[in-house]
């Protein structure tokens with residue numbers, strides 16, 4: 523198993539779980555968050571490597587069951603709304619995702635509505651295959667625990683259909699719109715070694731605190747206007 527471990531999460535600008543935390547070996551007085559030691563940052567080769575398919579017969583093994591539990595636990599503690607396997611040191615095609623009311627409560631009702639956020643999960647997808655549905659796209663700020671402290675605007679499809687296996691090895695299909703669709707696109711990208719910075723509107727790249735101060739609570743159309751052409 524790879525010696526690195528990491529977690530990542532899509533996060534709404536105001537729900538960013540990207541708070542800076544000291545490295546596990548930091549001698550500083552501040553204690554790292556429980557998940558800090560599990561999160562690797564951009565620049566780690568494992569974040570740029572295509573993950574491998576999980577053999578179906580391995581899903582029921584204690585090793586894989588423990589992996590799923592660890593991923594969900596790490597995602598929740600970060601906190602984040604999604605996590606990809608390669609980012610906790612396992613280069614396999616596994617993602618978990620979940621959105622919770624307590625995370626959505628950090629955003630305004632208008633932001634929750636505009637993004638199509640709904641509470642769901644936790645859900646596990648093994649060997650997920652994503653299909654983009656329709657042509658509708660939306661642009662919002664995203665963050666990633668592997669690009670800690672920053673956010674950027676990414677245009678993504680509004681609706682997707684994901685198929686794959688669940689944590690029991692059972693085939694599942696989920697067609698979804700809004701924020702869960704964005705999370706799925708972000709996390710499946712991780713399995714292919716792609717980060718949101720590869721897809722973002724580059725001029726939108728910003729320190730998360732500054733972006734929150736400048737754009738928090740503003741409608742997406744106004745944010746894009748403020749960012750300029």
Ligand SMILES: [Zn+2]
Pocket residue numbers: 530531532665666667668708712
């Ligand atoms: Zn990420």
